Each structure stands twice: as structure tokens, then as C-alpha cells.
Amino acid sequence: MARTRPHTARNRAAVGFLLPFCVLFLTTFVAPICYAVHQSLFRVERKGALGLGGETEVFAGLSNYTHALEDSQFLAGFGRVLLFGVVQVPVMILLATVLALLLEAASARGVVFFRTAFFLPYGVPGVIASILWGFLYVPGISPIVEMLDGAGLDVDFLSDGTLLWSIANIVTWEFTGYNMLILISQLKAVPDELYEAARIDGANAWQVAVRIKLPLIRPALVLTTVFSIIGTLQLFSEPLVLKPLTGNIDTGYTPNVHAYNEAFGANNYHVAAAEAVLLAVVACVLSFGFMRLVGRRGKVGDE
Amino acid sequence: MSAAETTETAETVGTGAEDAAARRARRRGGPGGAPLRFRIITMSLLTVAALYFLVPVYWLLVSSTKSSSDLFGTFGFWFADPRPLEYLGDLLTYDDGIYLRWFANSVLYAGVGAAVATLLSAAAGYALAKFDFRGREAVFNVVLAGVLIPGTALALPLYLMFSEVGIANTYWAVLVPSVVSPFGVYLCRIYAVASVPDSLLEAARIDGAGELTVFRVLVLRLMSPALITVFLFQFVHIWNNFFLPLVMLSDSDLYPITLGLTSWQGYADRQPLLYQLTVGGAFVSVLPLMILMVVLQRYWRTGLTEGSVKS
Numbered sequence: 001m002a003r004t005r006p007h008t009a010r011n012r013a014a015v016g017f018l019l020p021f022c023v024l025f026l027t028t029f030v031a032p033i034c035y036a037v038h039q040s041l042f043r044v045e046r047k048g049a050l051g052l053g054g055e056t057e058v059f060a061g062l063s064n065y066t067h068a069l070e071d072s073q074f075l076a077g078f079g080r081v082l083l084f085g086v087v088q089v090p091v092m093i094l095l096a097t098v099l100a101l102l103l104e105a106a107s108a109r110g111v112v113f114f115r116t117a118f119f120l121p122y123g124v125p126g127v128i129a130s131i132l133w134g135f136l137y138v139p140g141i142s143p144i145v146e147m148l149d150g151a152g153l154d155v156d157f158l159s160d161g162t163l164l165w166s167i168a169n170i171v172t173w174e175f176t177g178y179n180m181l182i183l184i185s186q187l188k189a190v191p192d193e194l195y196e197a198a199r200i201d202g203a204n205a206w207q208v209a210v211r212i213k214l215p216l217i218r219p220a221l222v223l224t225t226v227f228s229i230i231g232t233l234q235l236f237s238e239p240l241v242l243k244p245l246t247g248n249i250d251t252g253y254t255p256n257v258h259a260y261n262e263a264f265g266a267n268n269y270h271v272a273a274a275e276a277v278l279l280a281v282v283a284c285v286l287s288f289g290f291m292r293l294v295g296r297r298g299k300v301g302d303e
Numbered sequence: 304m305s306a307a308e309t310t311e312t313a314e315t316v317g318t319g320a321e322d323a324a325a326r327r328a329r330r331r332g333g334p335g336g337a338p339l340r341f342r343i344i345t346m347s348l349l350t351v352a353a354l355y356f357l358v359p360v361y362w363l364l365v366s367s368t369k370s371s372s373d374l375f376g377t378f379g380f381w382f383a384d385p386r387p388l389e390y391l392g393d394l395l396t397y398d399d400g401i402y403l404r405w406f407a408n409s410v411l412y413a414g415v416g417a418a419v420a421t422l423l424s425a426a427a428g429y430a431l432a433k434f435d436f437r438g439r440e441a442v443f444n445v446v447l448a449g450v451l452i453p454g455t456a457l458a459l460p461l462y463l464m465f466s467e468v469g470i471a472n473t474y475w476a477v478l479v480p481s482v483v484s485p486f487g488v489y490l491c492r493i494y495a496v497a498s499v500p501d502s503l504l505e506a507a508r509i510d511g512a513g514e515l516t517v518f519r520v521l522v523l524r525l526m527s528p529a530l531i532t533v534f535l536f537q538f539v540h541i542w543n544n545f546f547l548p549l550v551m552l553s554d555s556d557l558y559p560i561t562l563g564l565t566s567w568q569g570y571a572d573r574q575p576l577l578y579q580l581t582v583g584g585a586f587v588s589v590l591p592l593m594i595l596m597v598v599l600q601r602y603w604r605t606g607l608t609e610g611s612v613k614s
Contacts, residue, residue, distance in 0.1 A: 018442065024423065028480045116596075120357070120593055133381075168356060236455060
């Protein structure tokens with residue numbers, strides 16, 4: 001891009017354009033993080049016999065963090081979302097990629113219909129999708145369970161062993177189309193001549209897809225994967241909505257559910273703050289780690 | 304004709320019908336002129352996927368016409384005594400029409416939130432793309448890091464902060480965080496780099512236009528495809544958001560529709576009518592967004608990765 005000479009009036013304009021966003025960004029992103037870090041370093045101390053002498057906040061060092069990290073339920077929740085992510089994210093991204101490539105290759109009638117059909121679930125809020133799939137999982141109301149039963153298959157979607165994957169199915173259903181759309185928009189940005197050249201060189205559809213299209217949509221693949229990793233760590237509404245339907249979801253099913261219950265169930269804001277900080281740290285470590293792993297920082301600084 | 308197609312066609316020789324069909328398919332030309340076998344596989348896979356994505360929506364449509372007892376007593380994939388208007392009436396009048404109130408709240412949160420977020424993102428993205436000032440890259444990198452922060456990790460401390468200044472459990476508690484979209488700034492920046500020519504800006508300035516006029520008249524117009532994309536993404540993001548309002552709001556009059564329906568679902572085992580209302584309410588609530596997505600489909604495709612490839 002062209003660089004113009006620094007100019008006071010122009011600098012003032014730049015500040016004017018940036019300021020409203022930056023003020024709100026500081027308020028709703030930077031300040032909460034600082035506040036959470038601060039809160040996580042204190043604890044409430046009750047004075048007097050029976051703790052009736054009032055409360056004071058005292059510096060607690062890292063004790064809230066050790067408390068959180070020694071909580072086996074919190075750790076189990078982390079383990080659960082990591083397992084979830086290791087399986088669900090690749091499956092969903094693979095599915096999105098295959099659908100994007102098929103839609104690109106088909107270029108026949110019906111493409112608009114299929115694209116819309118795949119994308120439609122993205123317009124269904126996570127909680128509504130969970131309510132919806134919940135009805136499709138519960139025996140007695142679910143036509144799917146009824147049909148499987150009729151075929152002699154006794155399937156329990158909400159058992160201890162299957163529940164996590166039933167949730168994975170809800171998330172996959174919701175977001176595959178969204179990820180597919182991001183991949184398609186990057187595919188569309190690839191000049192057609194590139195495909196033509198490859199075809200003339202004797203590449204078949206499969207080779208064009210794997211050797212040319214996949215490397216070209218790599219930035220979009222990285223982007224969608226990073227977003228999916230962050231989304232996985234935030235898992236909340238699906239287990240919350242399914243909770244009344246099954247006894248297999250405890251108050252620490254995911255780290256987020258645990259932090260929420262810690263704050264609003266146990267009124268233990270300081271530990272909840274420590275858990276929120278841990279969650280953010282893990283999210284950043286995993287997303288940066290992934291971007292490192294794939295060798296470049298996504299599309300950042302691509303211009 | 305490409306070499307690949309020749310081999311594929313050679314393979315299908317043998318059954319005359321297949322051969323003819325392949326030739327017909329090829330004659331349609333373009334990249335769609337792939338061999339018949341390939342097209343059949345593609346179409347079958349696409350159809351299976353479409354079934355997966357649409358069947359739950361179909362179930363919701365069918366079930367929204369059922370009473371609570373029919374929900375449990377009849378086969379889920381087919382209608383039973385549909386009385387959509389009566390049930391719609393039940394939905395809209397229950398609890399003094401609280402459903403409509405939730406709906407209006409969602410429209411307010413998502414509409415106002417996304418509009419303000421788009422404007423703020425456009426201004427910030429434009430400044431980061433077209434002005435040269437010290438610390439520009441630092442600002443951009445901090446904003447980008449914001450994309451990686453899980454929103455739910457922010458919601459809890461934000462609630463504590465908002466409680467202290469007394470705006471928890473108000474419209475502001477949901478609206479203020481909703482107008483900030485780091486991803487929107489990112490999109491606007493790459494789009495501005497790619498689609499707002501410096502020469503045009505210079506020309507406008509030489510003509511005596513002030514910076515604000517340049518932005519309002521020229522930049523916003525040039526960036527409009529990206530702005531619609533940012534607006535749509537933010538609208539859906541706010542509309543679908545559950546954790547933030549859950550944490551912030553305790554007064555059910557302020558609930559968006561996601562929170563309201565979940566509260567109904569939670570009470571349903573005590574009051575069976577709520578099963579019918581939850582399912583019907585869910586169906587009515589997803590309609591506007593689905594219509595929005597279908598009608599504005601082309602905007603979901605543009606702007607997203609623009610610039611990253613062009614430059």
C-alpha cells in the first residue's frame with residue numbers, strides 16, 4: 001500500500017476514526033482481562049467467629065489458580081473439551097472442505113440449493129439447535145430413536161459414553177456450513193486460469209483439488225480451524241440445554257460450565273475469575289500453537 | 304477436452320447408455336462437464352449432506368404444528384392434526400405476550416449492536432489501512448489478539464465490572480459488548496487495503512473534502528460489500544449469543560429470544576404446555592434469520608477473504 005507523508009491534520013483524523021472503537025475495545029476486552037487477572041489474585045476473608053464479622057478481600061497470590069487446577073472436576077472438563085476438539089474439529093473441517101470442493105466441482109444446477117441447505121443451520125442459535133437436537137435424542141419423542149428401535153437398534157444418544165459425541169454432532173451440524181462458506185469464498189478468489197492450466201497439464205479433478213485448491217485455501221483452513229478451537233473451548237450452551245435430559249452432565253462438564261457454576265452457583269467469583277483467565281490462556285496457547293504448527297500466522301500480515 | 308476427461312470417458316465405454324450420457328454431460332461444457340460417474344457420486348454425496356442438515360429443520364417445522372401431547376404421542380417426522388394458527392396464537396399470547404417482547408429484544412440487540420459494530424469497524428479498519436501513524440501495527444496486532452480471546456472468558460469479569468457501575472441487568476449490559484467486533488475491524492482493514500484506491504482519496508482531498516466527508520461519501524460506499532458482510536456476521540453473532548445475556552440479565556423482560564426459550568424449556572416438565580411453546584417459538588425464531596441468510600446469500604461470500612489473495 002502507498003505510504004503518505006505524516007501529516008498532523010491527517011493523524012488527527014486517523015485518531016478520530018480509531019478512537020471510538022479503541023475506547024470500547026479497551027472497555028470490553030482489555031479491561032475485563034485485567035479485572036479478571038486482578039480478581040483472580042484475591043480472595044474473600046471472613047472475619048470473626050462464624051464469619052459474621054464482615055468480609056474483606058485479601059491478596060491470595062496464586063491460590064485461586066492452584067485451587068482451580070487441583071479441582072478434578074475442572075480438569076476433567078478441560079480434558080473433555082480437548083478430546084472433543086481433537087475429534088470434532090478435524091471432522092468438521094474435513095467435512096466442510098469436502099463439501100466446498102464438491103460444490104465447486106459440481107458447478108451444476110442445484111448448487112445454490114445445496115449451499116443454502118448446508119449453511120442454514122448456522123442461522124439456528126446454539127441453544128435452539130441444542131433444544132432441537134435434544135428432542136431428537138430423547139427416547140419417547142425422538143422419531144430417530146423410534147426408527148432405530150424399529151430396526152432393532154437400541155441406541156441411547158445421551159448415555160455416558162455417547163453424550164460427548166451427541167454434542168459434537170450438534171456443533172458439527174451448526175458450523176460445518178459456515179466453515180464451508182469461508183472456504184468457498186477463498187476458492188472463488190483463485191483465478192480460473194490456474195485450474196485450466198493444471199487441466200491442460202493433465203491433472204484430473206482429484207489432483208486439481210489436492211495439489212492446487214487445498215494449498216490455495218490454506219489460509220482459510222487455518223482461520224476456520226483456529227475459530228473452531230476457540231469455539232470448542234467455550235462449549236457451554238449445548239451441555240446446559242441437554243442437562244435436564246440426562247444425568248450424565250455435571251456442574252463441571254466443560255471448563256466454561258464449571259466457571260459459570262463457580263460464579264453464580266457457589267458465588268466464588270475469585271476462583272471463577274482464575275478459571276476464566278486459564279480458559280483465555282489455553283485458548284491463546286492452542287490457537288497460536290496451531291498457527292505455529294502450520295508454519296505461518298494464518299492470514300495475519302498477509303497484505 | 305482435457306486429458307483427464309478422455310481417460311474417464313474411455314473407462315465408461317462398454318455400456319452404450321453410460322457412454323452417451325457421459326458425452327451428453329461433457330457437451331454441457333465448462334468444468335461441470337465432468338464424467339457421468341463423477342457427477343453421480345458428487346450429487347449423491349451432496350444429497351446425503353443436505354438431508355443431514357435439513358432433516359432437523361424439517362422436524363422443527365412439523366413439530367411446530369403439534370400440541371405437547373402430540374409431540375410425545377405421534378411420529379415426529381409427520382404431521383398430526385396441525386393447527387398452526389391456534390398454536391401461533393398460544394405462543395404470542397402466553398404470559399402477556401412475553402414471546403413478542405423477547406423477539407423485539409433480540410431484534411434490538413442484534414440490529415442496533417450490529418449496525419454500530421459495523422460503523423465502528425469501518426472507521427477503525429479504514430484508519431488502520433489508509434493512515435500512516437506510529438504504533439499502527441501494534442494497535443492492529445492487539446485487535447487481532449482480541450479475535451482469539453474466548454467471548455465467554457470476557458463475560459464473567461465484564462459482569463462483575465458492570466455490576467459495580469450499576470449497568471448489569473440493563474439493555475446496555477448486552478448492547479455495549481455487542482458493538483465491538485475485532486474480526487470486523489480485521490475484515491474492514493483488508494478490504495480497505497484492497498478496494499479503496501489512494502489516488503481517489505487524494506483527489507477528494509485536493510477537491511477540498513474534509514476527512515469525515517471523504518469517509519462518509521467515498522470510503523463507506525467503496526467498502527459497502529465488506530460492511531454488509533460484517534453487519535451480517537455480527538447480527539447473527541449477537542442474535543445467537545447466549546452466554547453474555549445469560550450472565551448479564553436476570554430480568555426476563557430484557558431477555559433475548561435464546562434466553563427466553565431456554566427458560567421455557569427448563570420449566571417444561573412442570574408445565575407441559577411449554578413443550579409446545581418452546582418448539583413453536585424455536586421455529587418462529589429461526590425463520591427471520593433463515594430468510595435473511597437466503598436473501599442476502601451473496602454477501603456471505605464476498606469480502607471475507609478479499610485482499611488476502613489480491614495483494
